[in-house]
Amino acid sequence: MHATHLPPIKAFLERPPRLLIDGAWTNDHHENLFPSIDPGNKMFLANLVQADASDVDRAVVAARKAFRKTVSKLTGAGIGALLWRLASLLERDVELLAQIESLDNGKPLRNARMDMQSAVHHLRYYAGWADKLEGASIPVHDPRLLVYTRREPLGVVGLIVPWNFPLLMAIWKLAPALACGNCCILKPAESTSLSALYLGDLILEAGFPSGMVQILTGDGRTGELLSHHMDINKLGFTGSTAVGRKIMAASASSNLKRVSLELGGKSPNIIFKDAPMDQVKASLVWSSYYNSGQECTLGSRIYVQKEVAEPILDALAKGATGLTLGYGLNDPDLGPLIHQGQLDRVSSYVEEGKTKAELVFGGETAEIPNYDGFYFKPTLFYTNDASLALVKEEIFGPVVTLSVFDEVEEVINLANATPYGLAAGVWSNDLSKAMQVARHLEAGVVWINGYDLFHPAVPFGGYKESGMGREMGKSALELYTQEKAIWITT
Ligand code: NAP
Ligand code: MG
DSSP: OOTTOOHHHHHHHHSOOOEEETTEEEOOOTTSEEEEEETTTTEEEEEEEOOOHHHHHHHHHHHHHHHHHTGGGSOHHHHHHHHHHHHHHHHHTHHHHHHHHHHHHOOOHHHHHHHHHHHHHHHHHHHHHTTOOOOOBOOOSOTTEEEEEEEEEOSEEEEEOOSSSHHHHHHHHHHHHHHTTOEEEEEOOTTSOHHHHHHHHHHHHHTOOTTSEEEOOOOHHHHHHHHHOTTOOEEEEESOHHHHHHHHHHHHHTTOOEEEEEOOOOOEEEEOTTSOHHHHHHHHHHHHHGGGGOOTTSOOEEEEEGGGHHHHHHHHHHHHHTOOBOOGGGOOSBOOOSSHHHHHHHHHHHHHHHHHSEEEEOOSBOOBTTBOSOOBOOEEEEOOOTTSHHHHSOOOSSEEEEEEESOHHHHHHHHHOSSOOSEEEEEOSOHHHHHHHHHHSOOSEEEESSOSOOOTTSOBOOSGGGEESOBSTTHHHHHTEEEEEEEEEO
16 A cells, blocks of 8 residues: 555445445455455555456346336436435545545546546536436327327446546446436446445435446456346446457347447547648647547547648657656656556557557656556657558557558548547648548547547547447436327327
8 A cells, every 4th residue: 555545544444345236235255255456566556356247136136126216216306416415425425435546446546636627527418418308209191199209218227338547438328327217237347336335425415316326346257247148238338348348248148138339539630731730749749649648539639631640749758758657646747657567468469569650759657766567668660561460450548550641632541441430630720631531430529629538518439340339428428318109199
């Protein structure tokens, strides 16, 4: 444990391993534990429960019971009030939660604070939707018939999230799922479960009915149990494309539960020679290396029009090599990678890349005195070979490629030459050209003269193998409701 842990964090870490089921923490699983590790110094933080089949069953039974008996009797306004209260509790504890997140995930403290503020905004946004889930009345062939529709919750939903934005990804799913009147089972990633456990306390304090939210820690096996379960109506997933495929297959071979997927990305960031250069330079370092590259939307493929390649490359090199790398709670610019596996993965792409592309900067691990963590320097490769793994595959680390292009048509083809389709950036002062390019890009979100902008009201999700369904905004309500048509003969 780090010497400077605040007393409330120390007390939180020392609590027994636990799962939230049916409105109470349970900890009757002592032999089936795994550790949470601080990625900034490889130190032990806490033990967590590996939820097994009986835990998953108990969680599903509790959620089903709550769905039938209590949650179905809540009004939308009542649910909205609960979400609003949860938002206020989260806001009250932002600092503590940010420190827990920074410890567990390694991200710089100020970025963890931003995640928490964003989670508060999401909860408030969906608190507002809870009493606005309207149906329609539909005129049909016979005036004696009255037809109306209702938007109803799905029932019990499983929510599986990754480690890169642990609490925020959980809230992206919980907020709309709860607003729509569902009962939820959240499974955080095994490497970053602590903020979800803290959230469990806030959910109890906010007064949600027992069983409306369960929190099950555990590795991929717990996720697998959820995805195969016969009494879960929907699975909301954020993670890799490889696991996304397994989730769909599990649905097909079990009860055809609804599935929504937010998956990987390899996003192009296109810079034309007529781009607003000061804005590009201000954005480029962060759109490439934010969160140490562990973000699905980052512009990991930079395409620069030939005439401006040199100044762009210089600006990126200057900016990126000036970034501070260090322990999250010391608030550097970039923290460590999440674990050894991720460090190995990044290193192996980089080593292979060195034999096939030109390494411009970085390309190695970093030593941080007194912090023996998983640190890797921001790295840039220059290449015009679109067939390289570096260019085609999601690395999910601080590794970016820069390539040059001449023509609009050419760069659209290069940008789309990937199975992913999550996000893209276009930089040009010719807005008409930029809008044409945006229209042709196969991506669920395109930023023109900006990058990585988000708001709870704006839908987000992938084209192609980057996912299905849209989270955030009004679109997320579709993910957590189903429509019923009711016919009345008058
Ligand atoms: P991952 O390995 O796919 O894991 C995601 C979640 O699924 C974790 O909770 C994981 O548990 C769980 N899981 C693992 N195997 C499972 C299985 N067979 N069945 C059900 N659940 C299973 O992804 P990751 O490495 O944590 O996260 C990185 C990936 O997420 C990247 O590809 C990134 O692009 C993607 N991502 C996408 C978005 C988006 O919005 N599109 C956002 C963030 C991240 P354990 O961790 O406990 O094994
Ligand atoms: Mg951890």
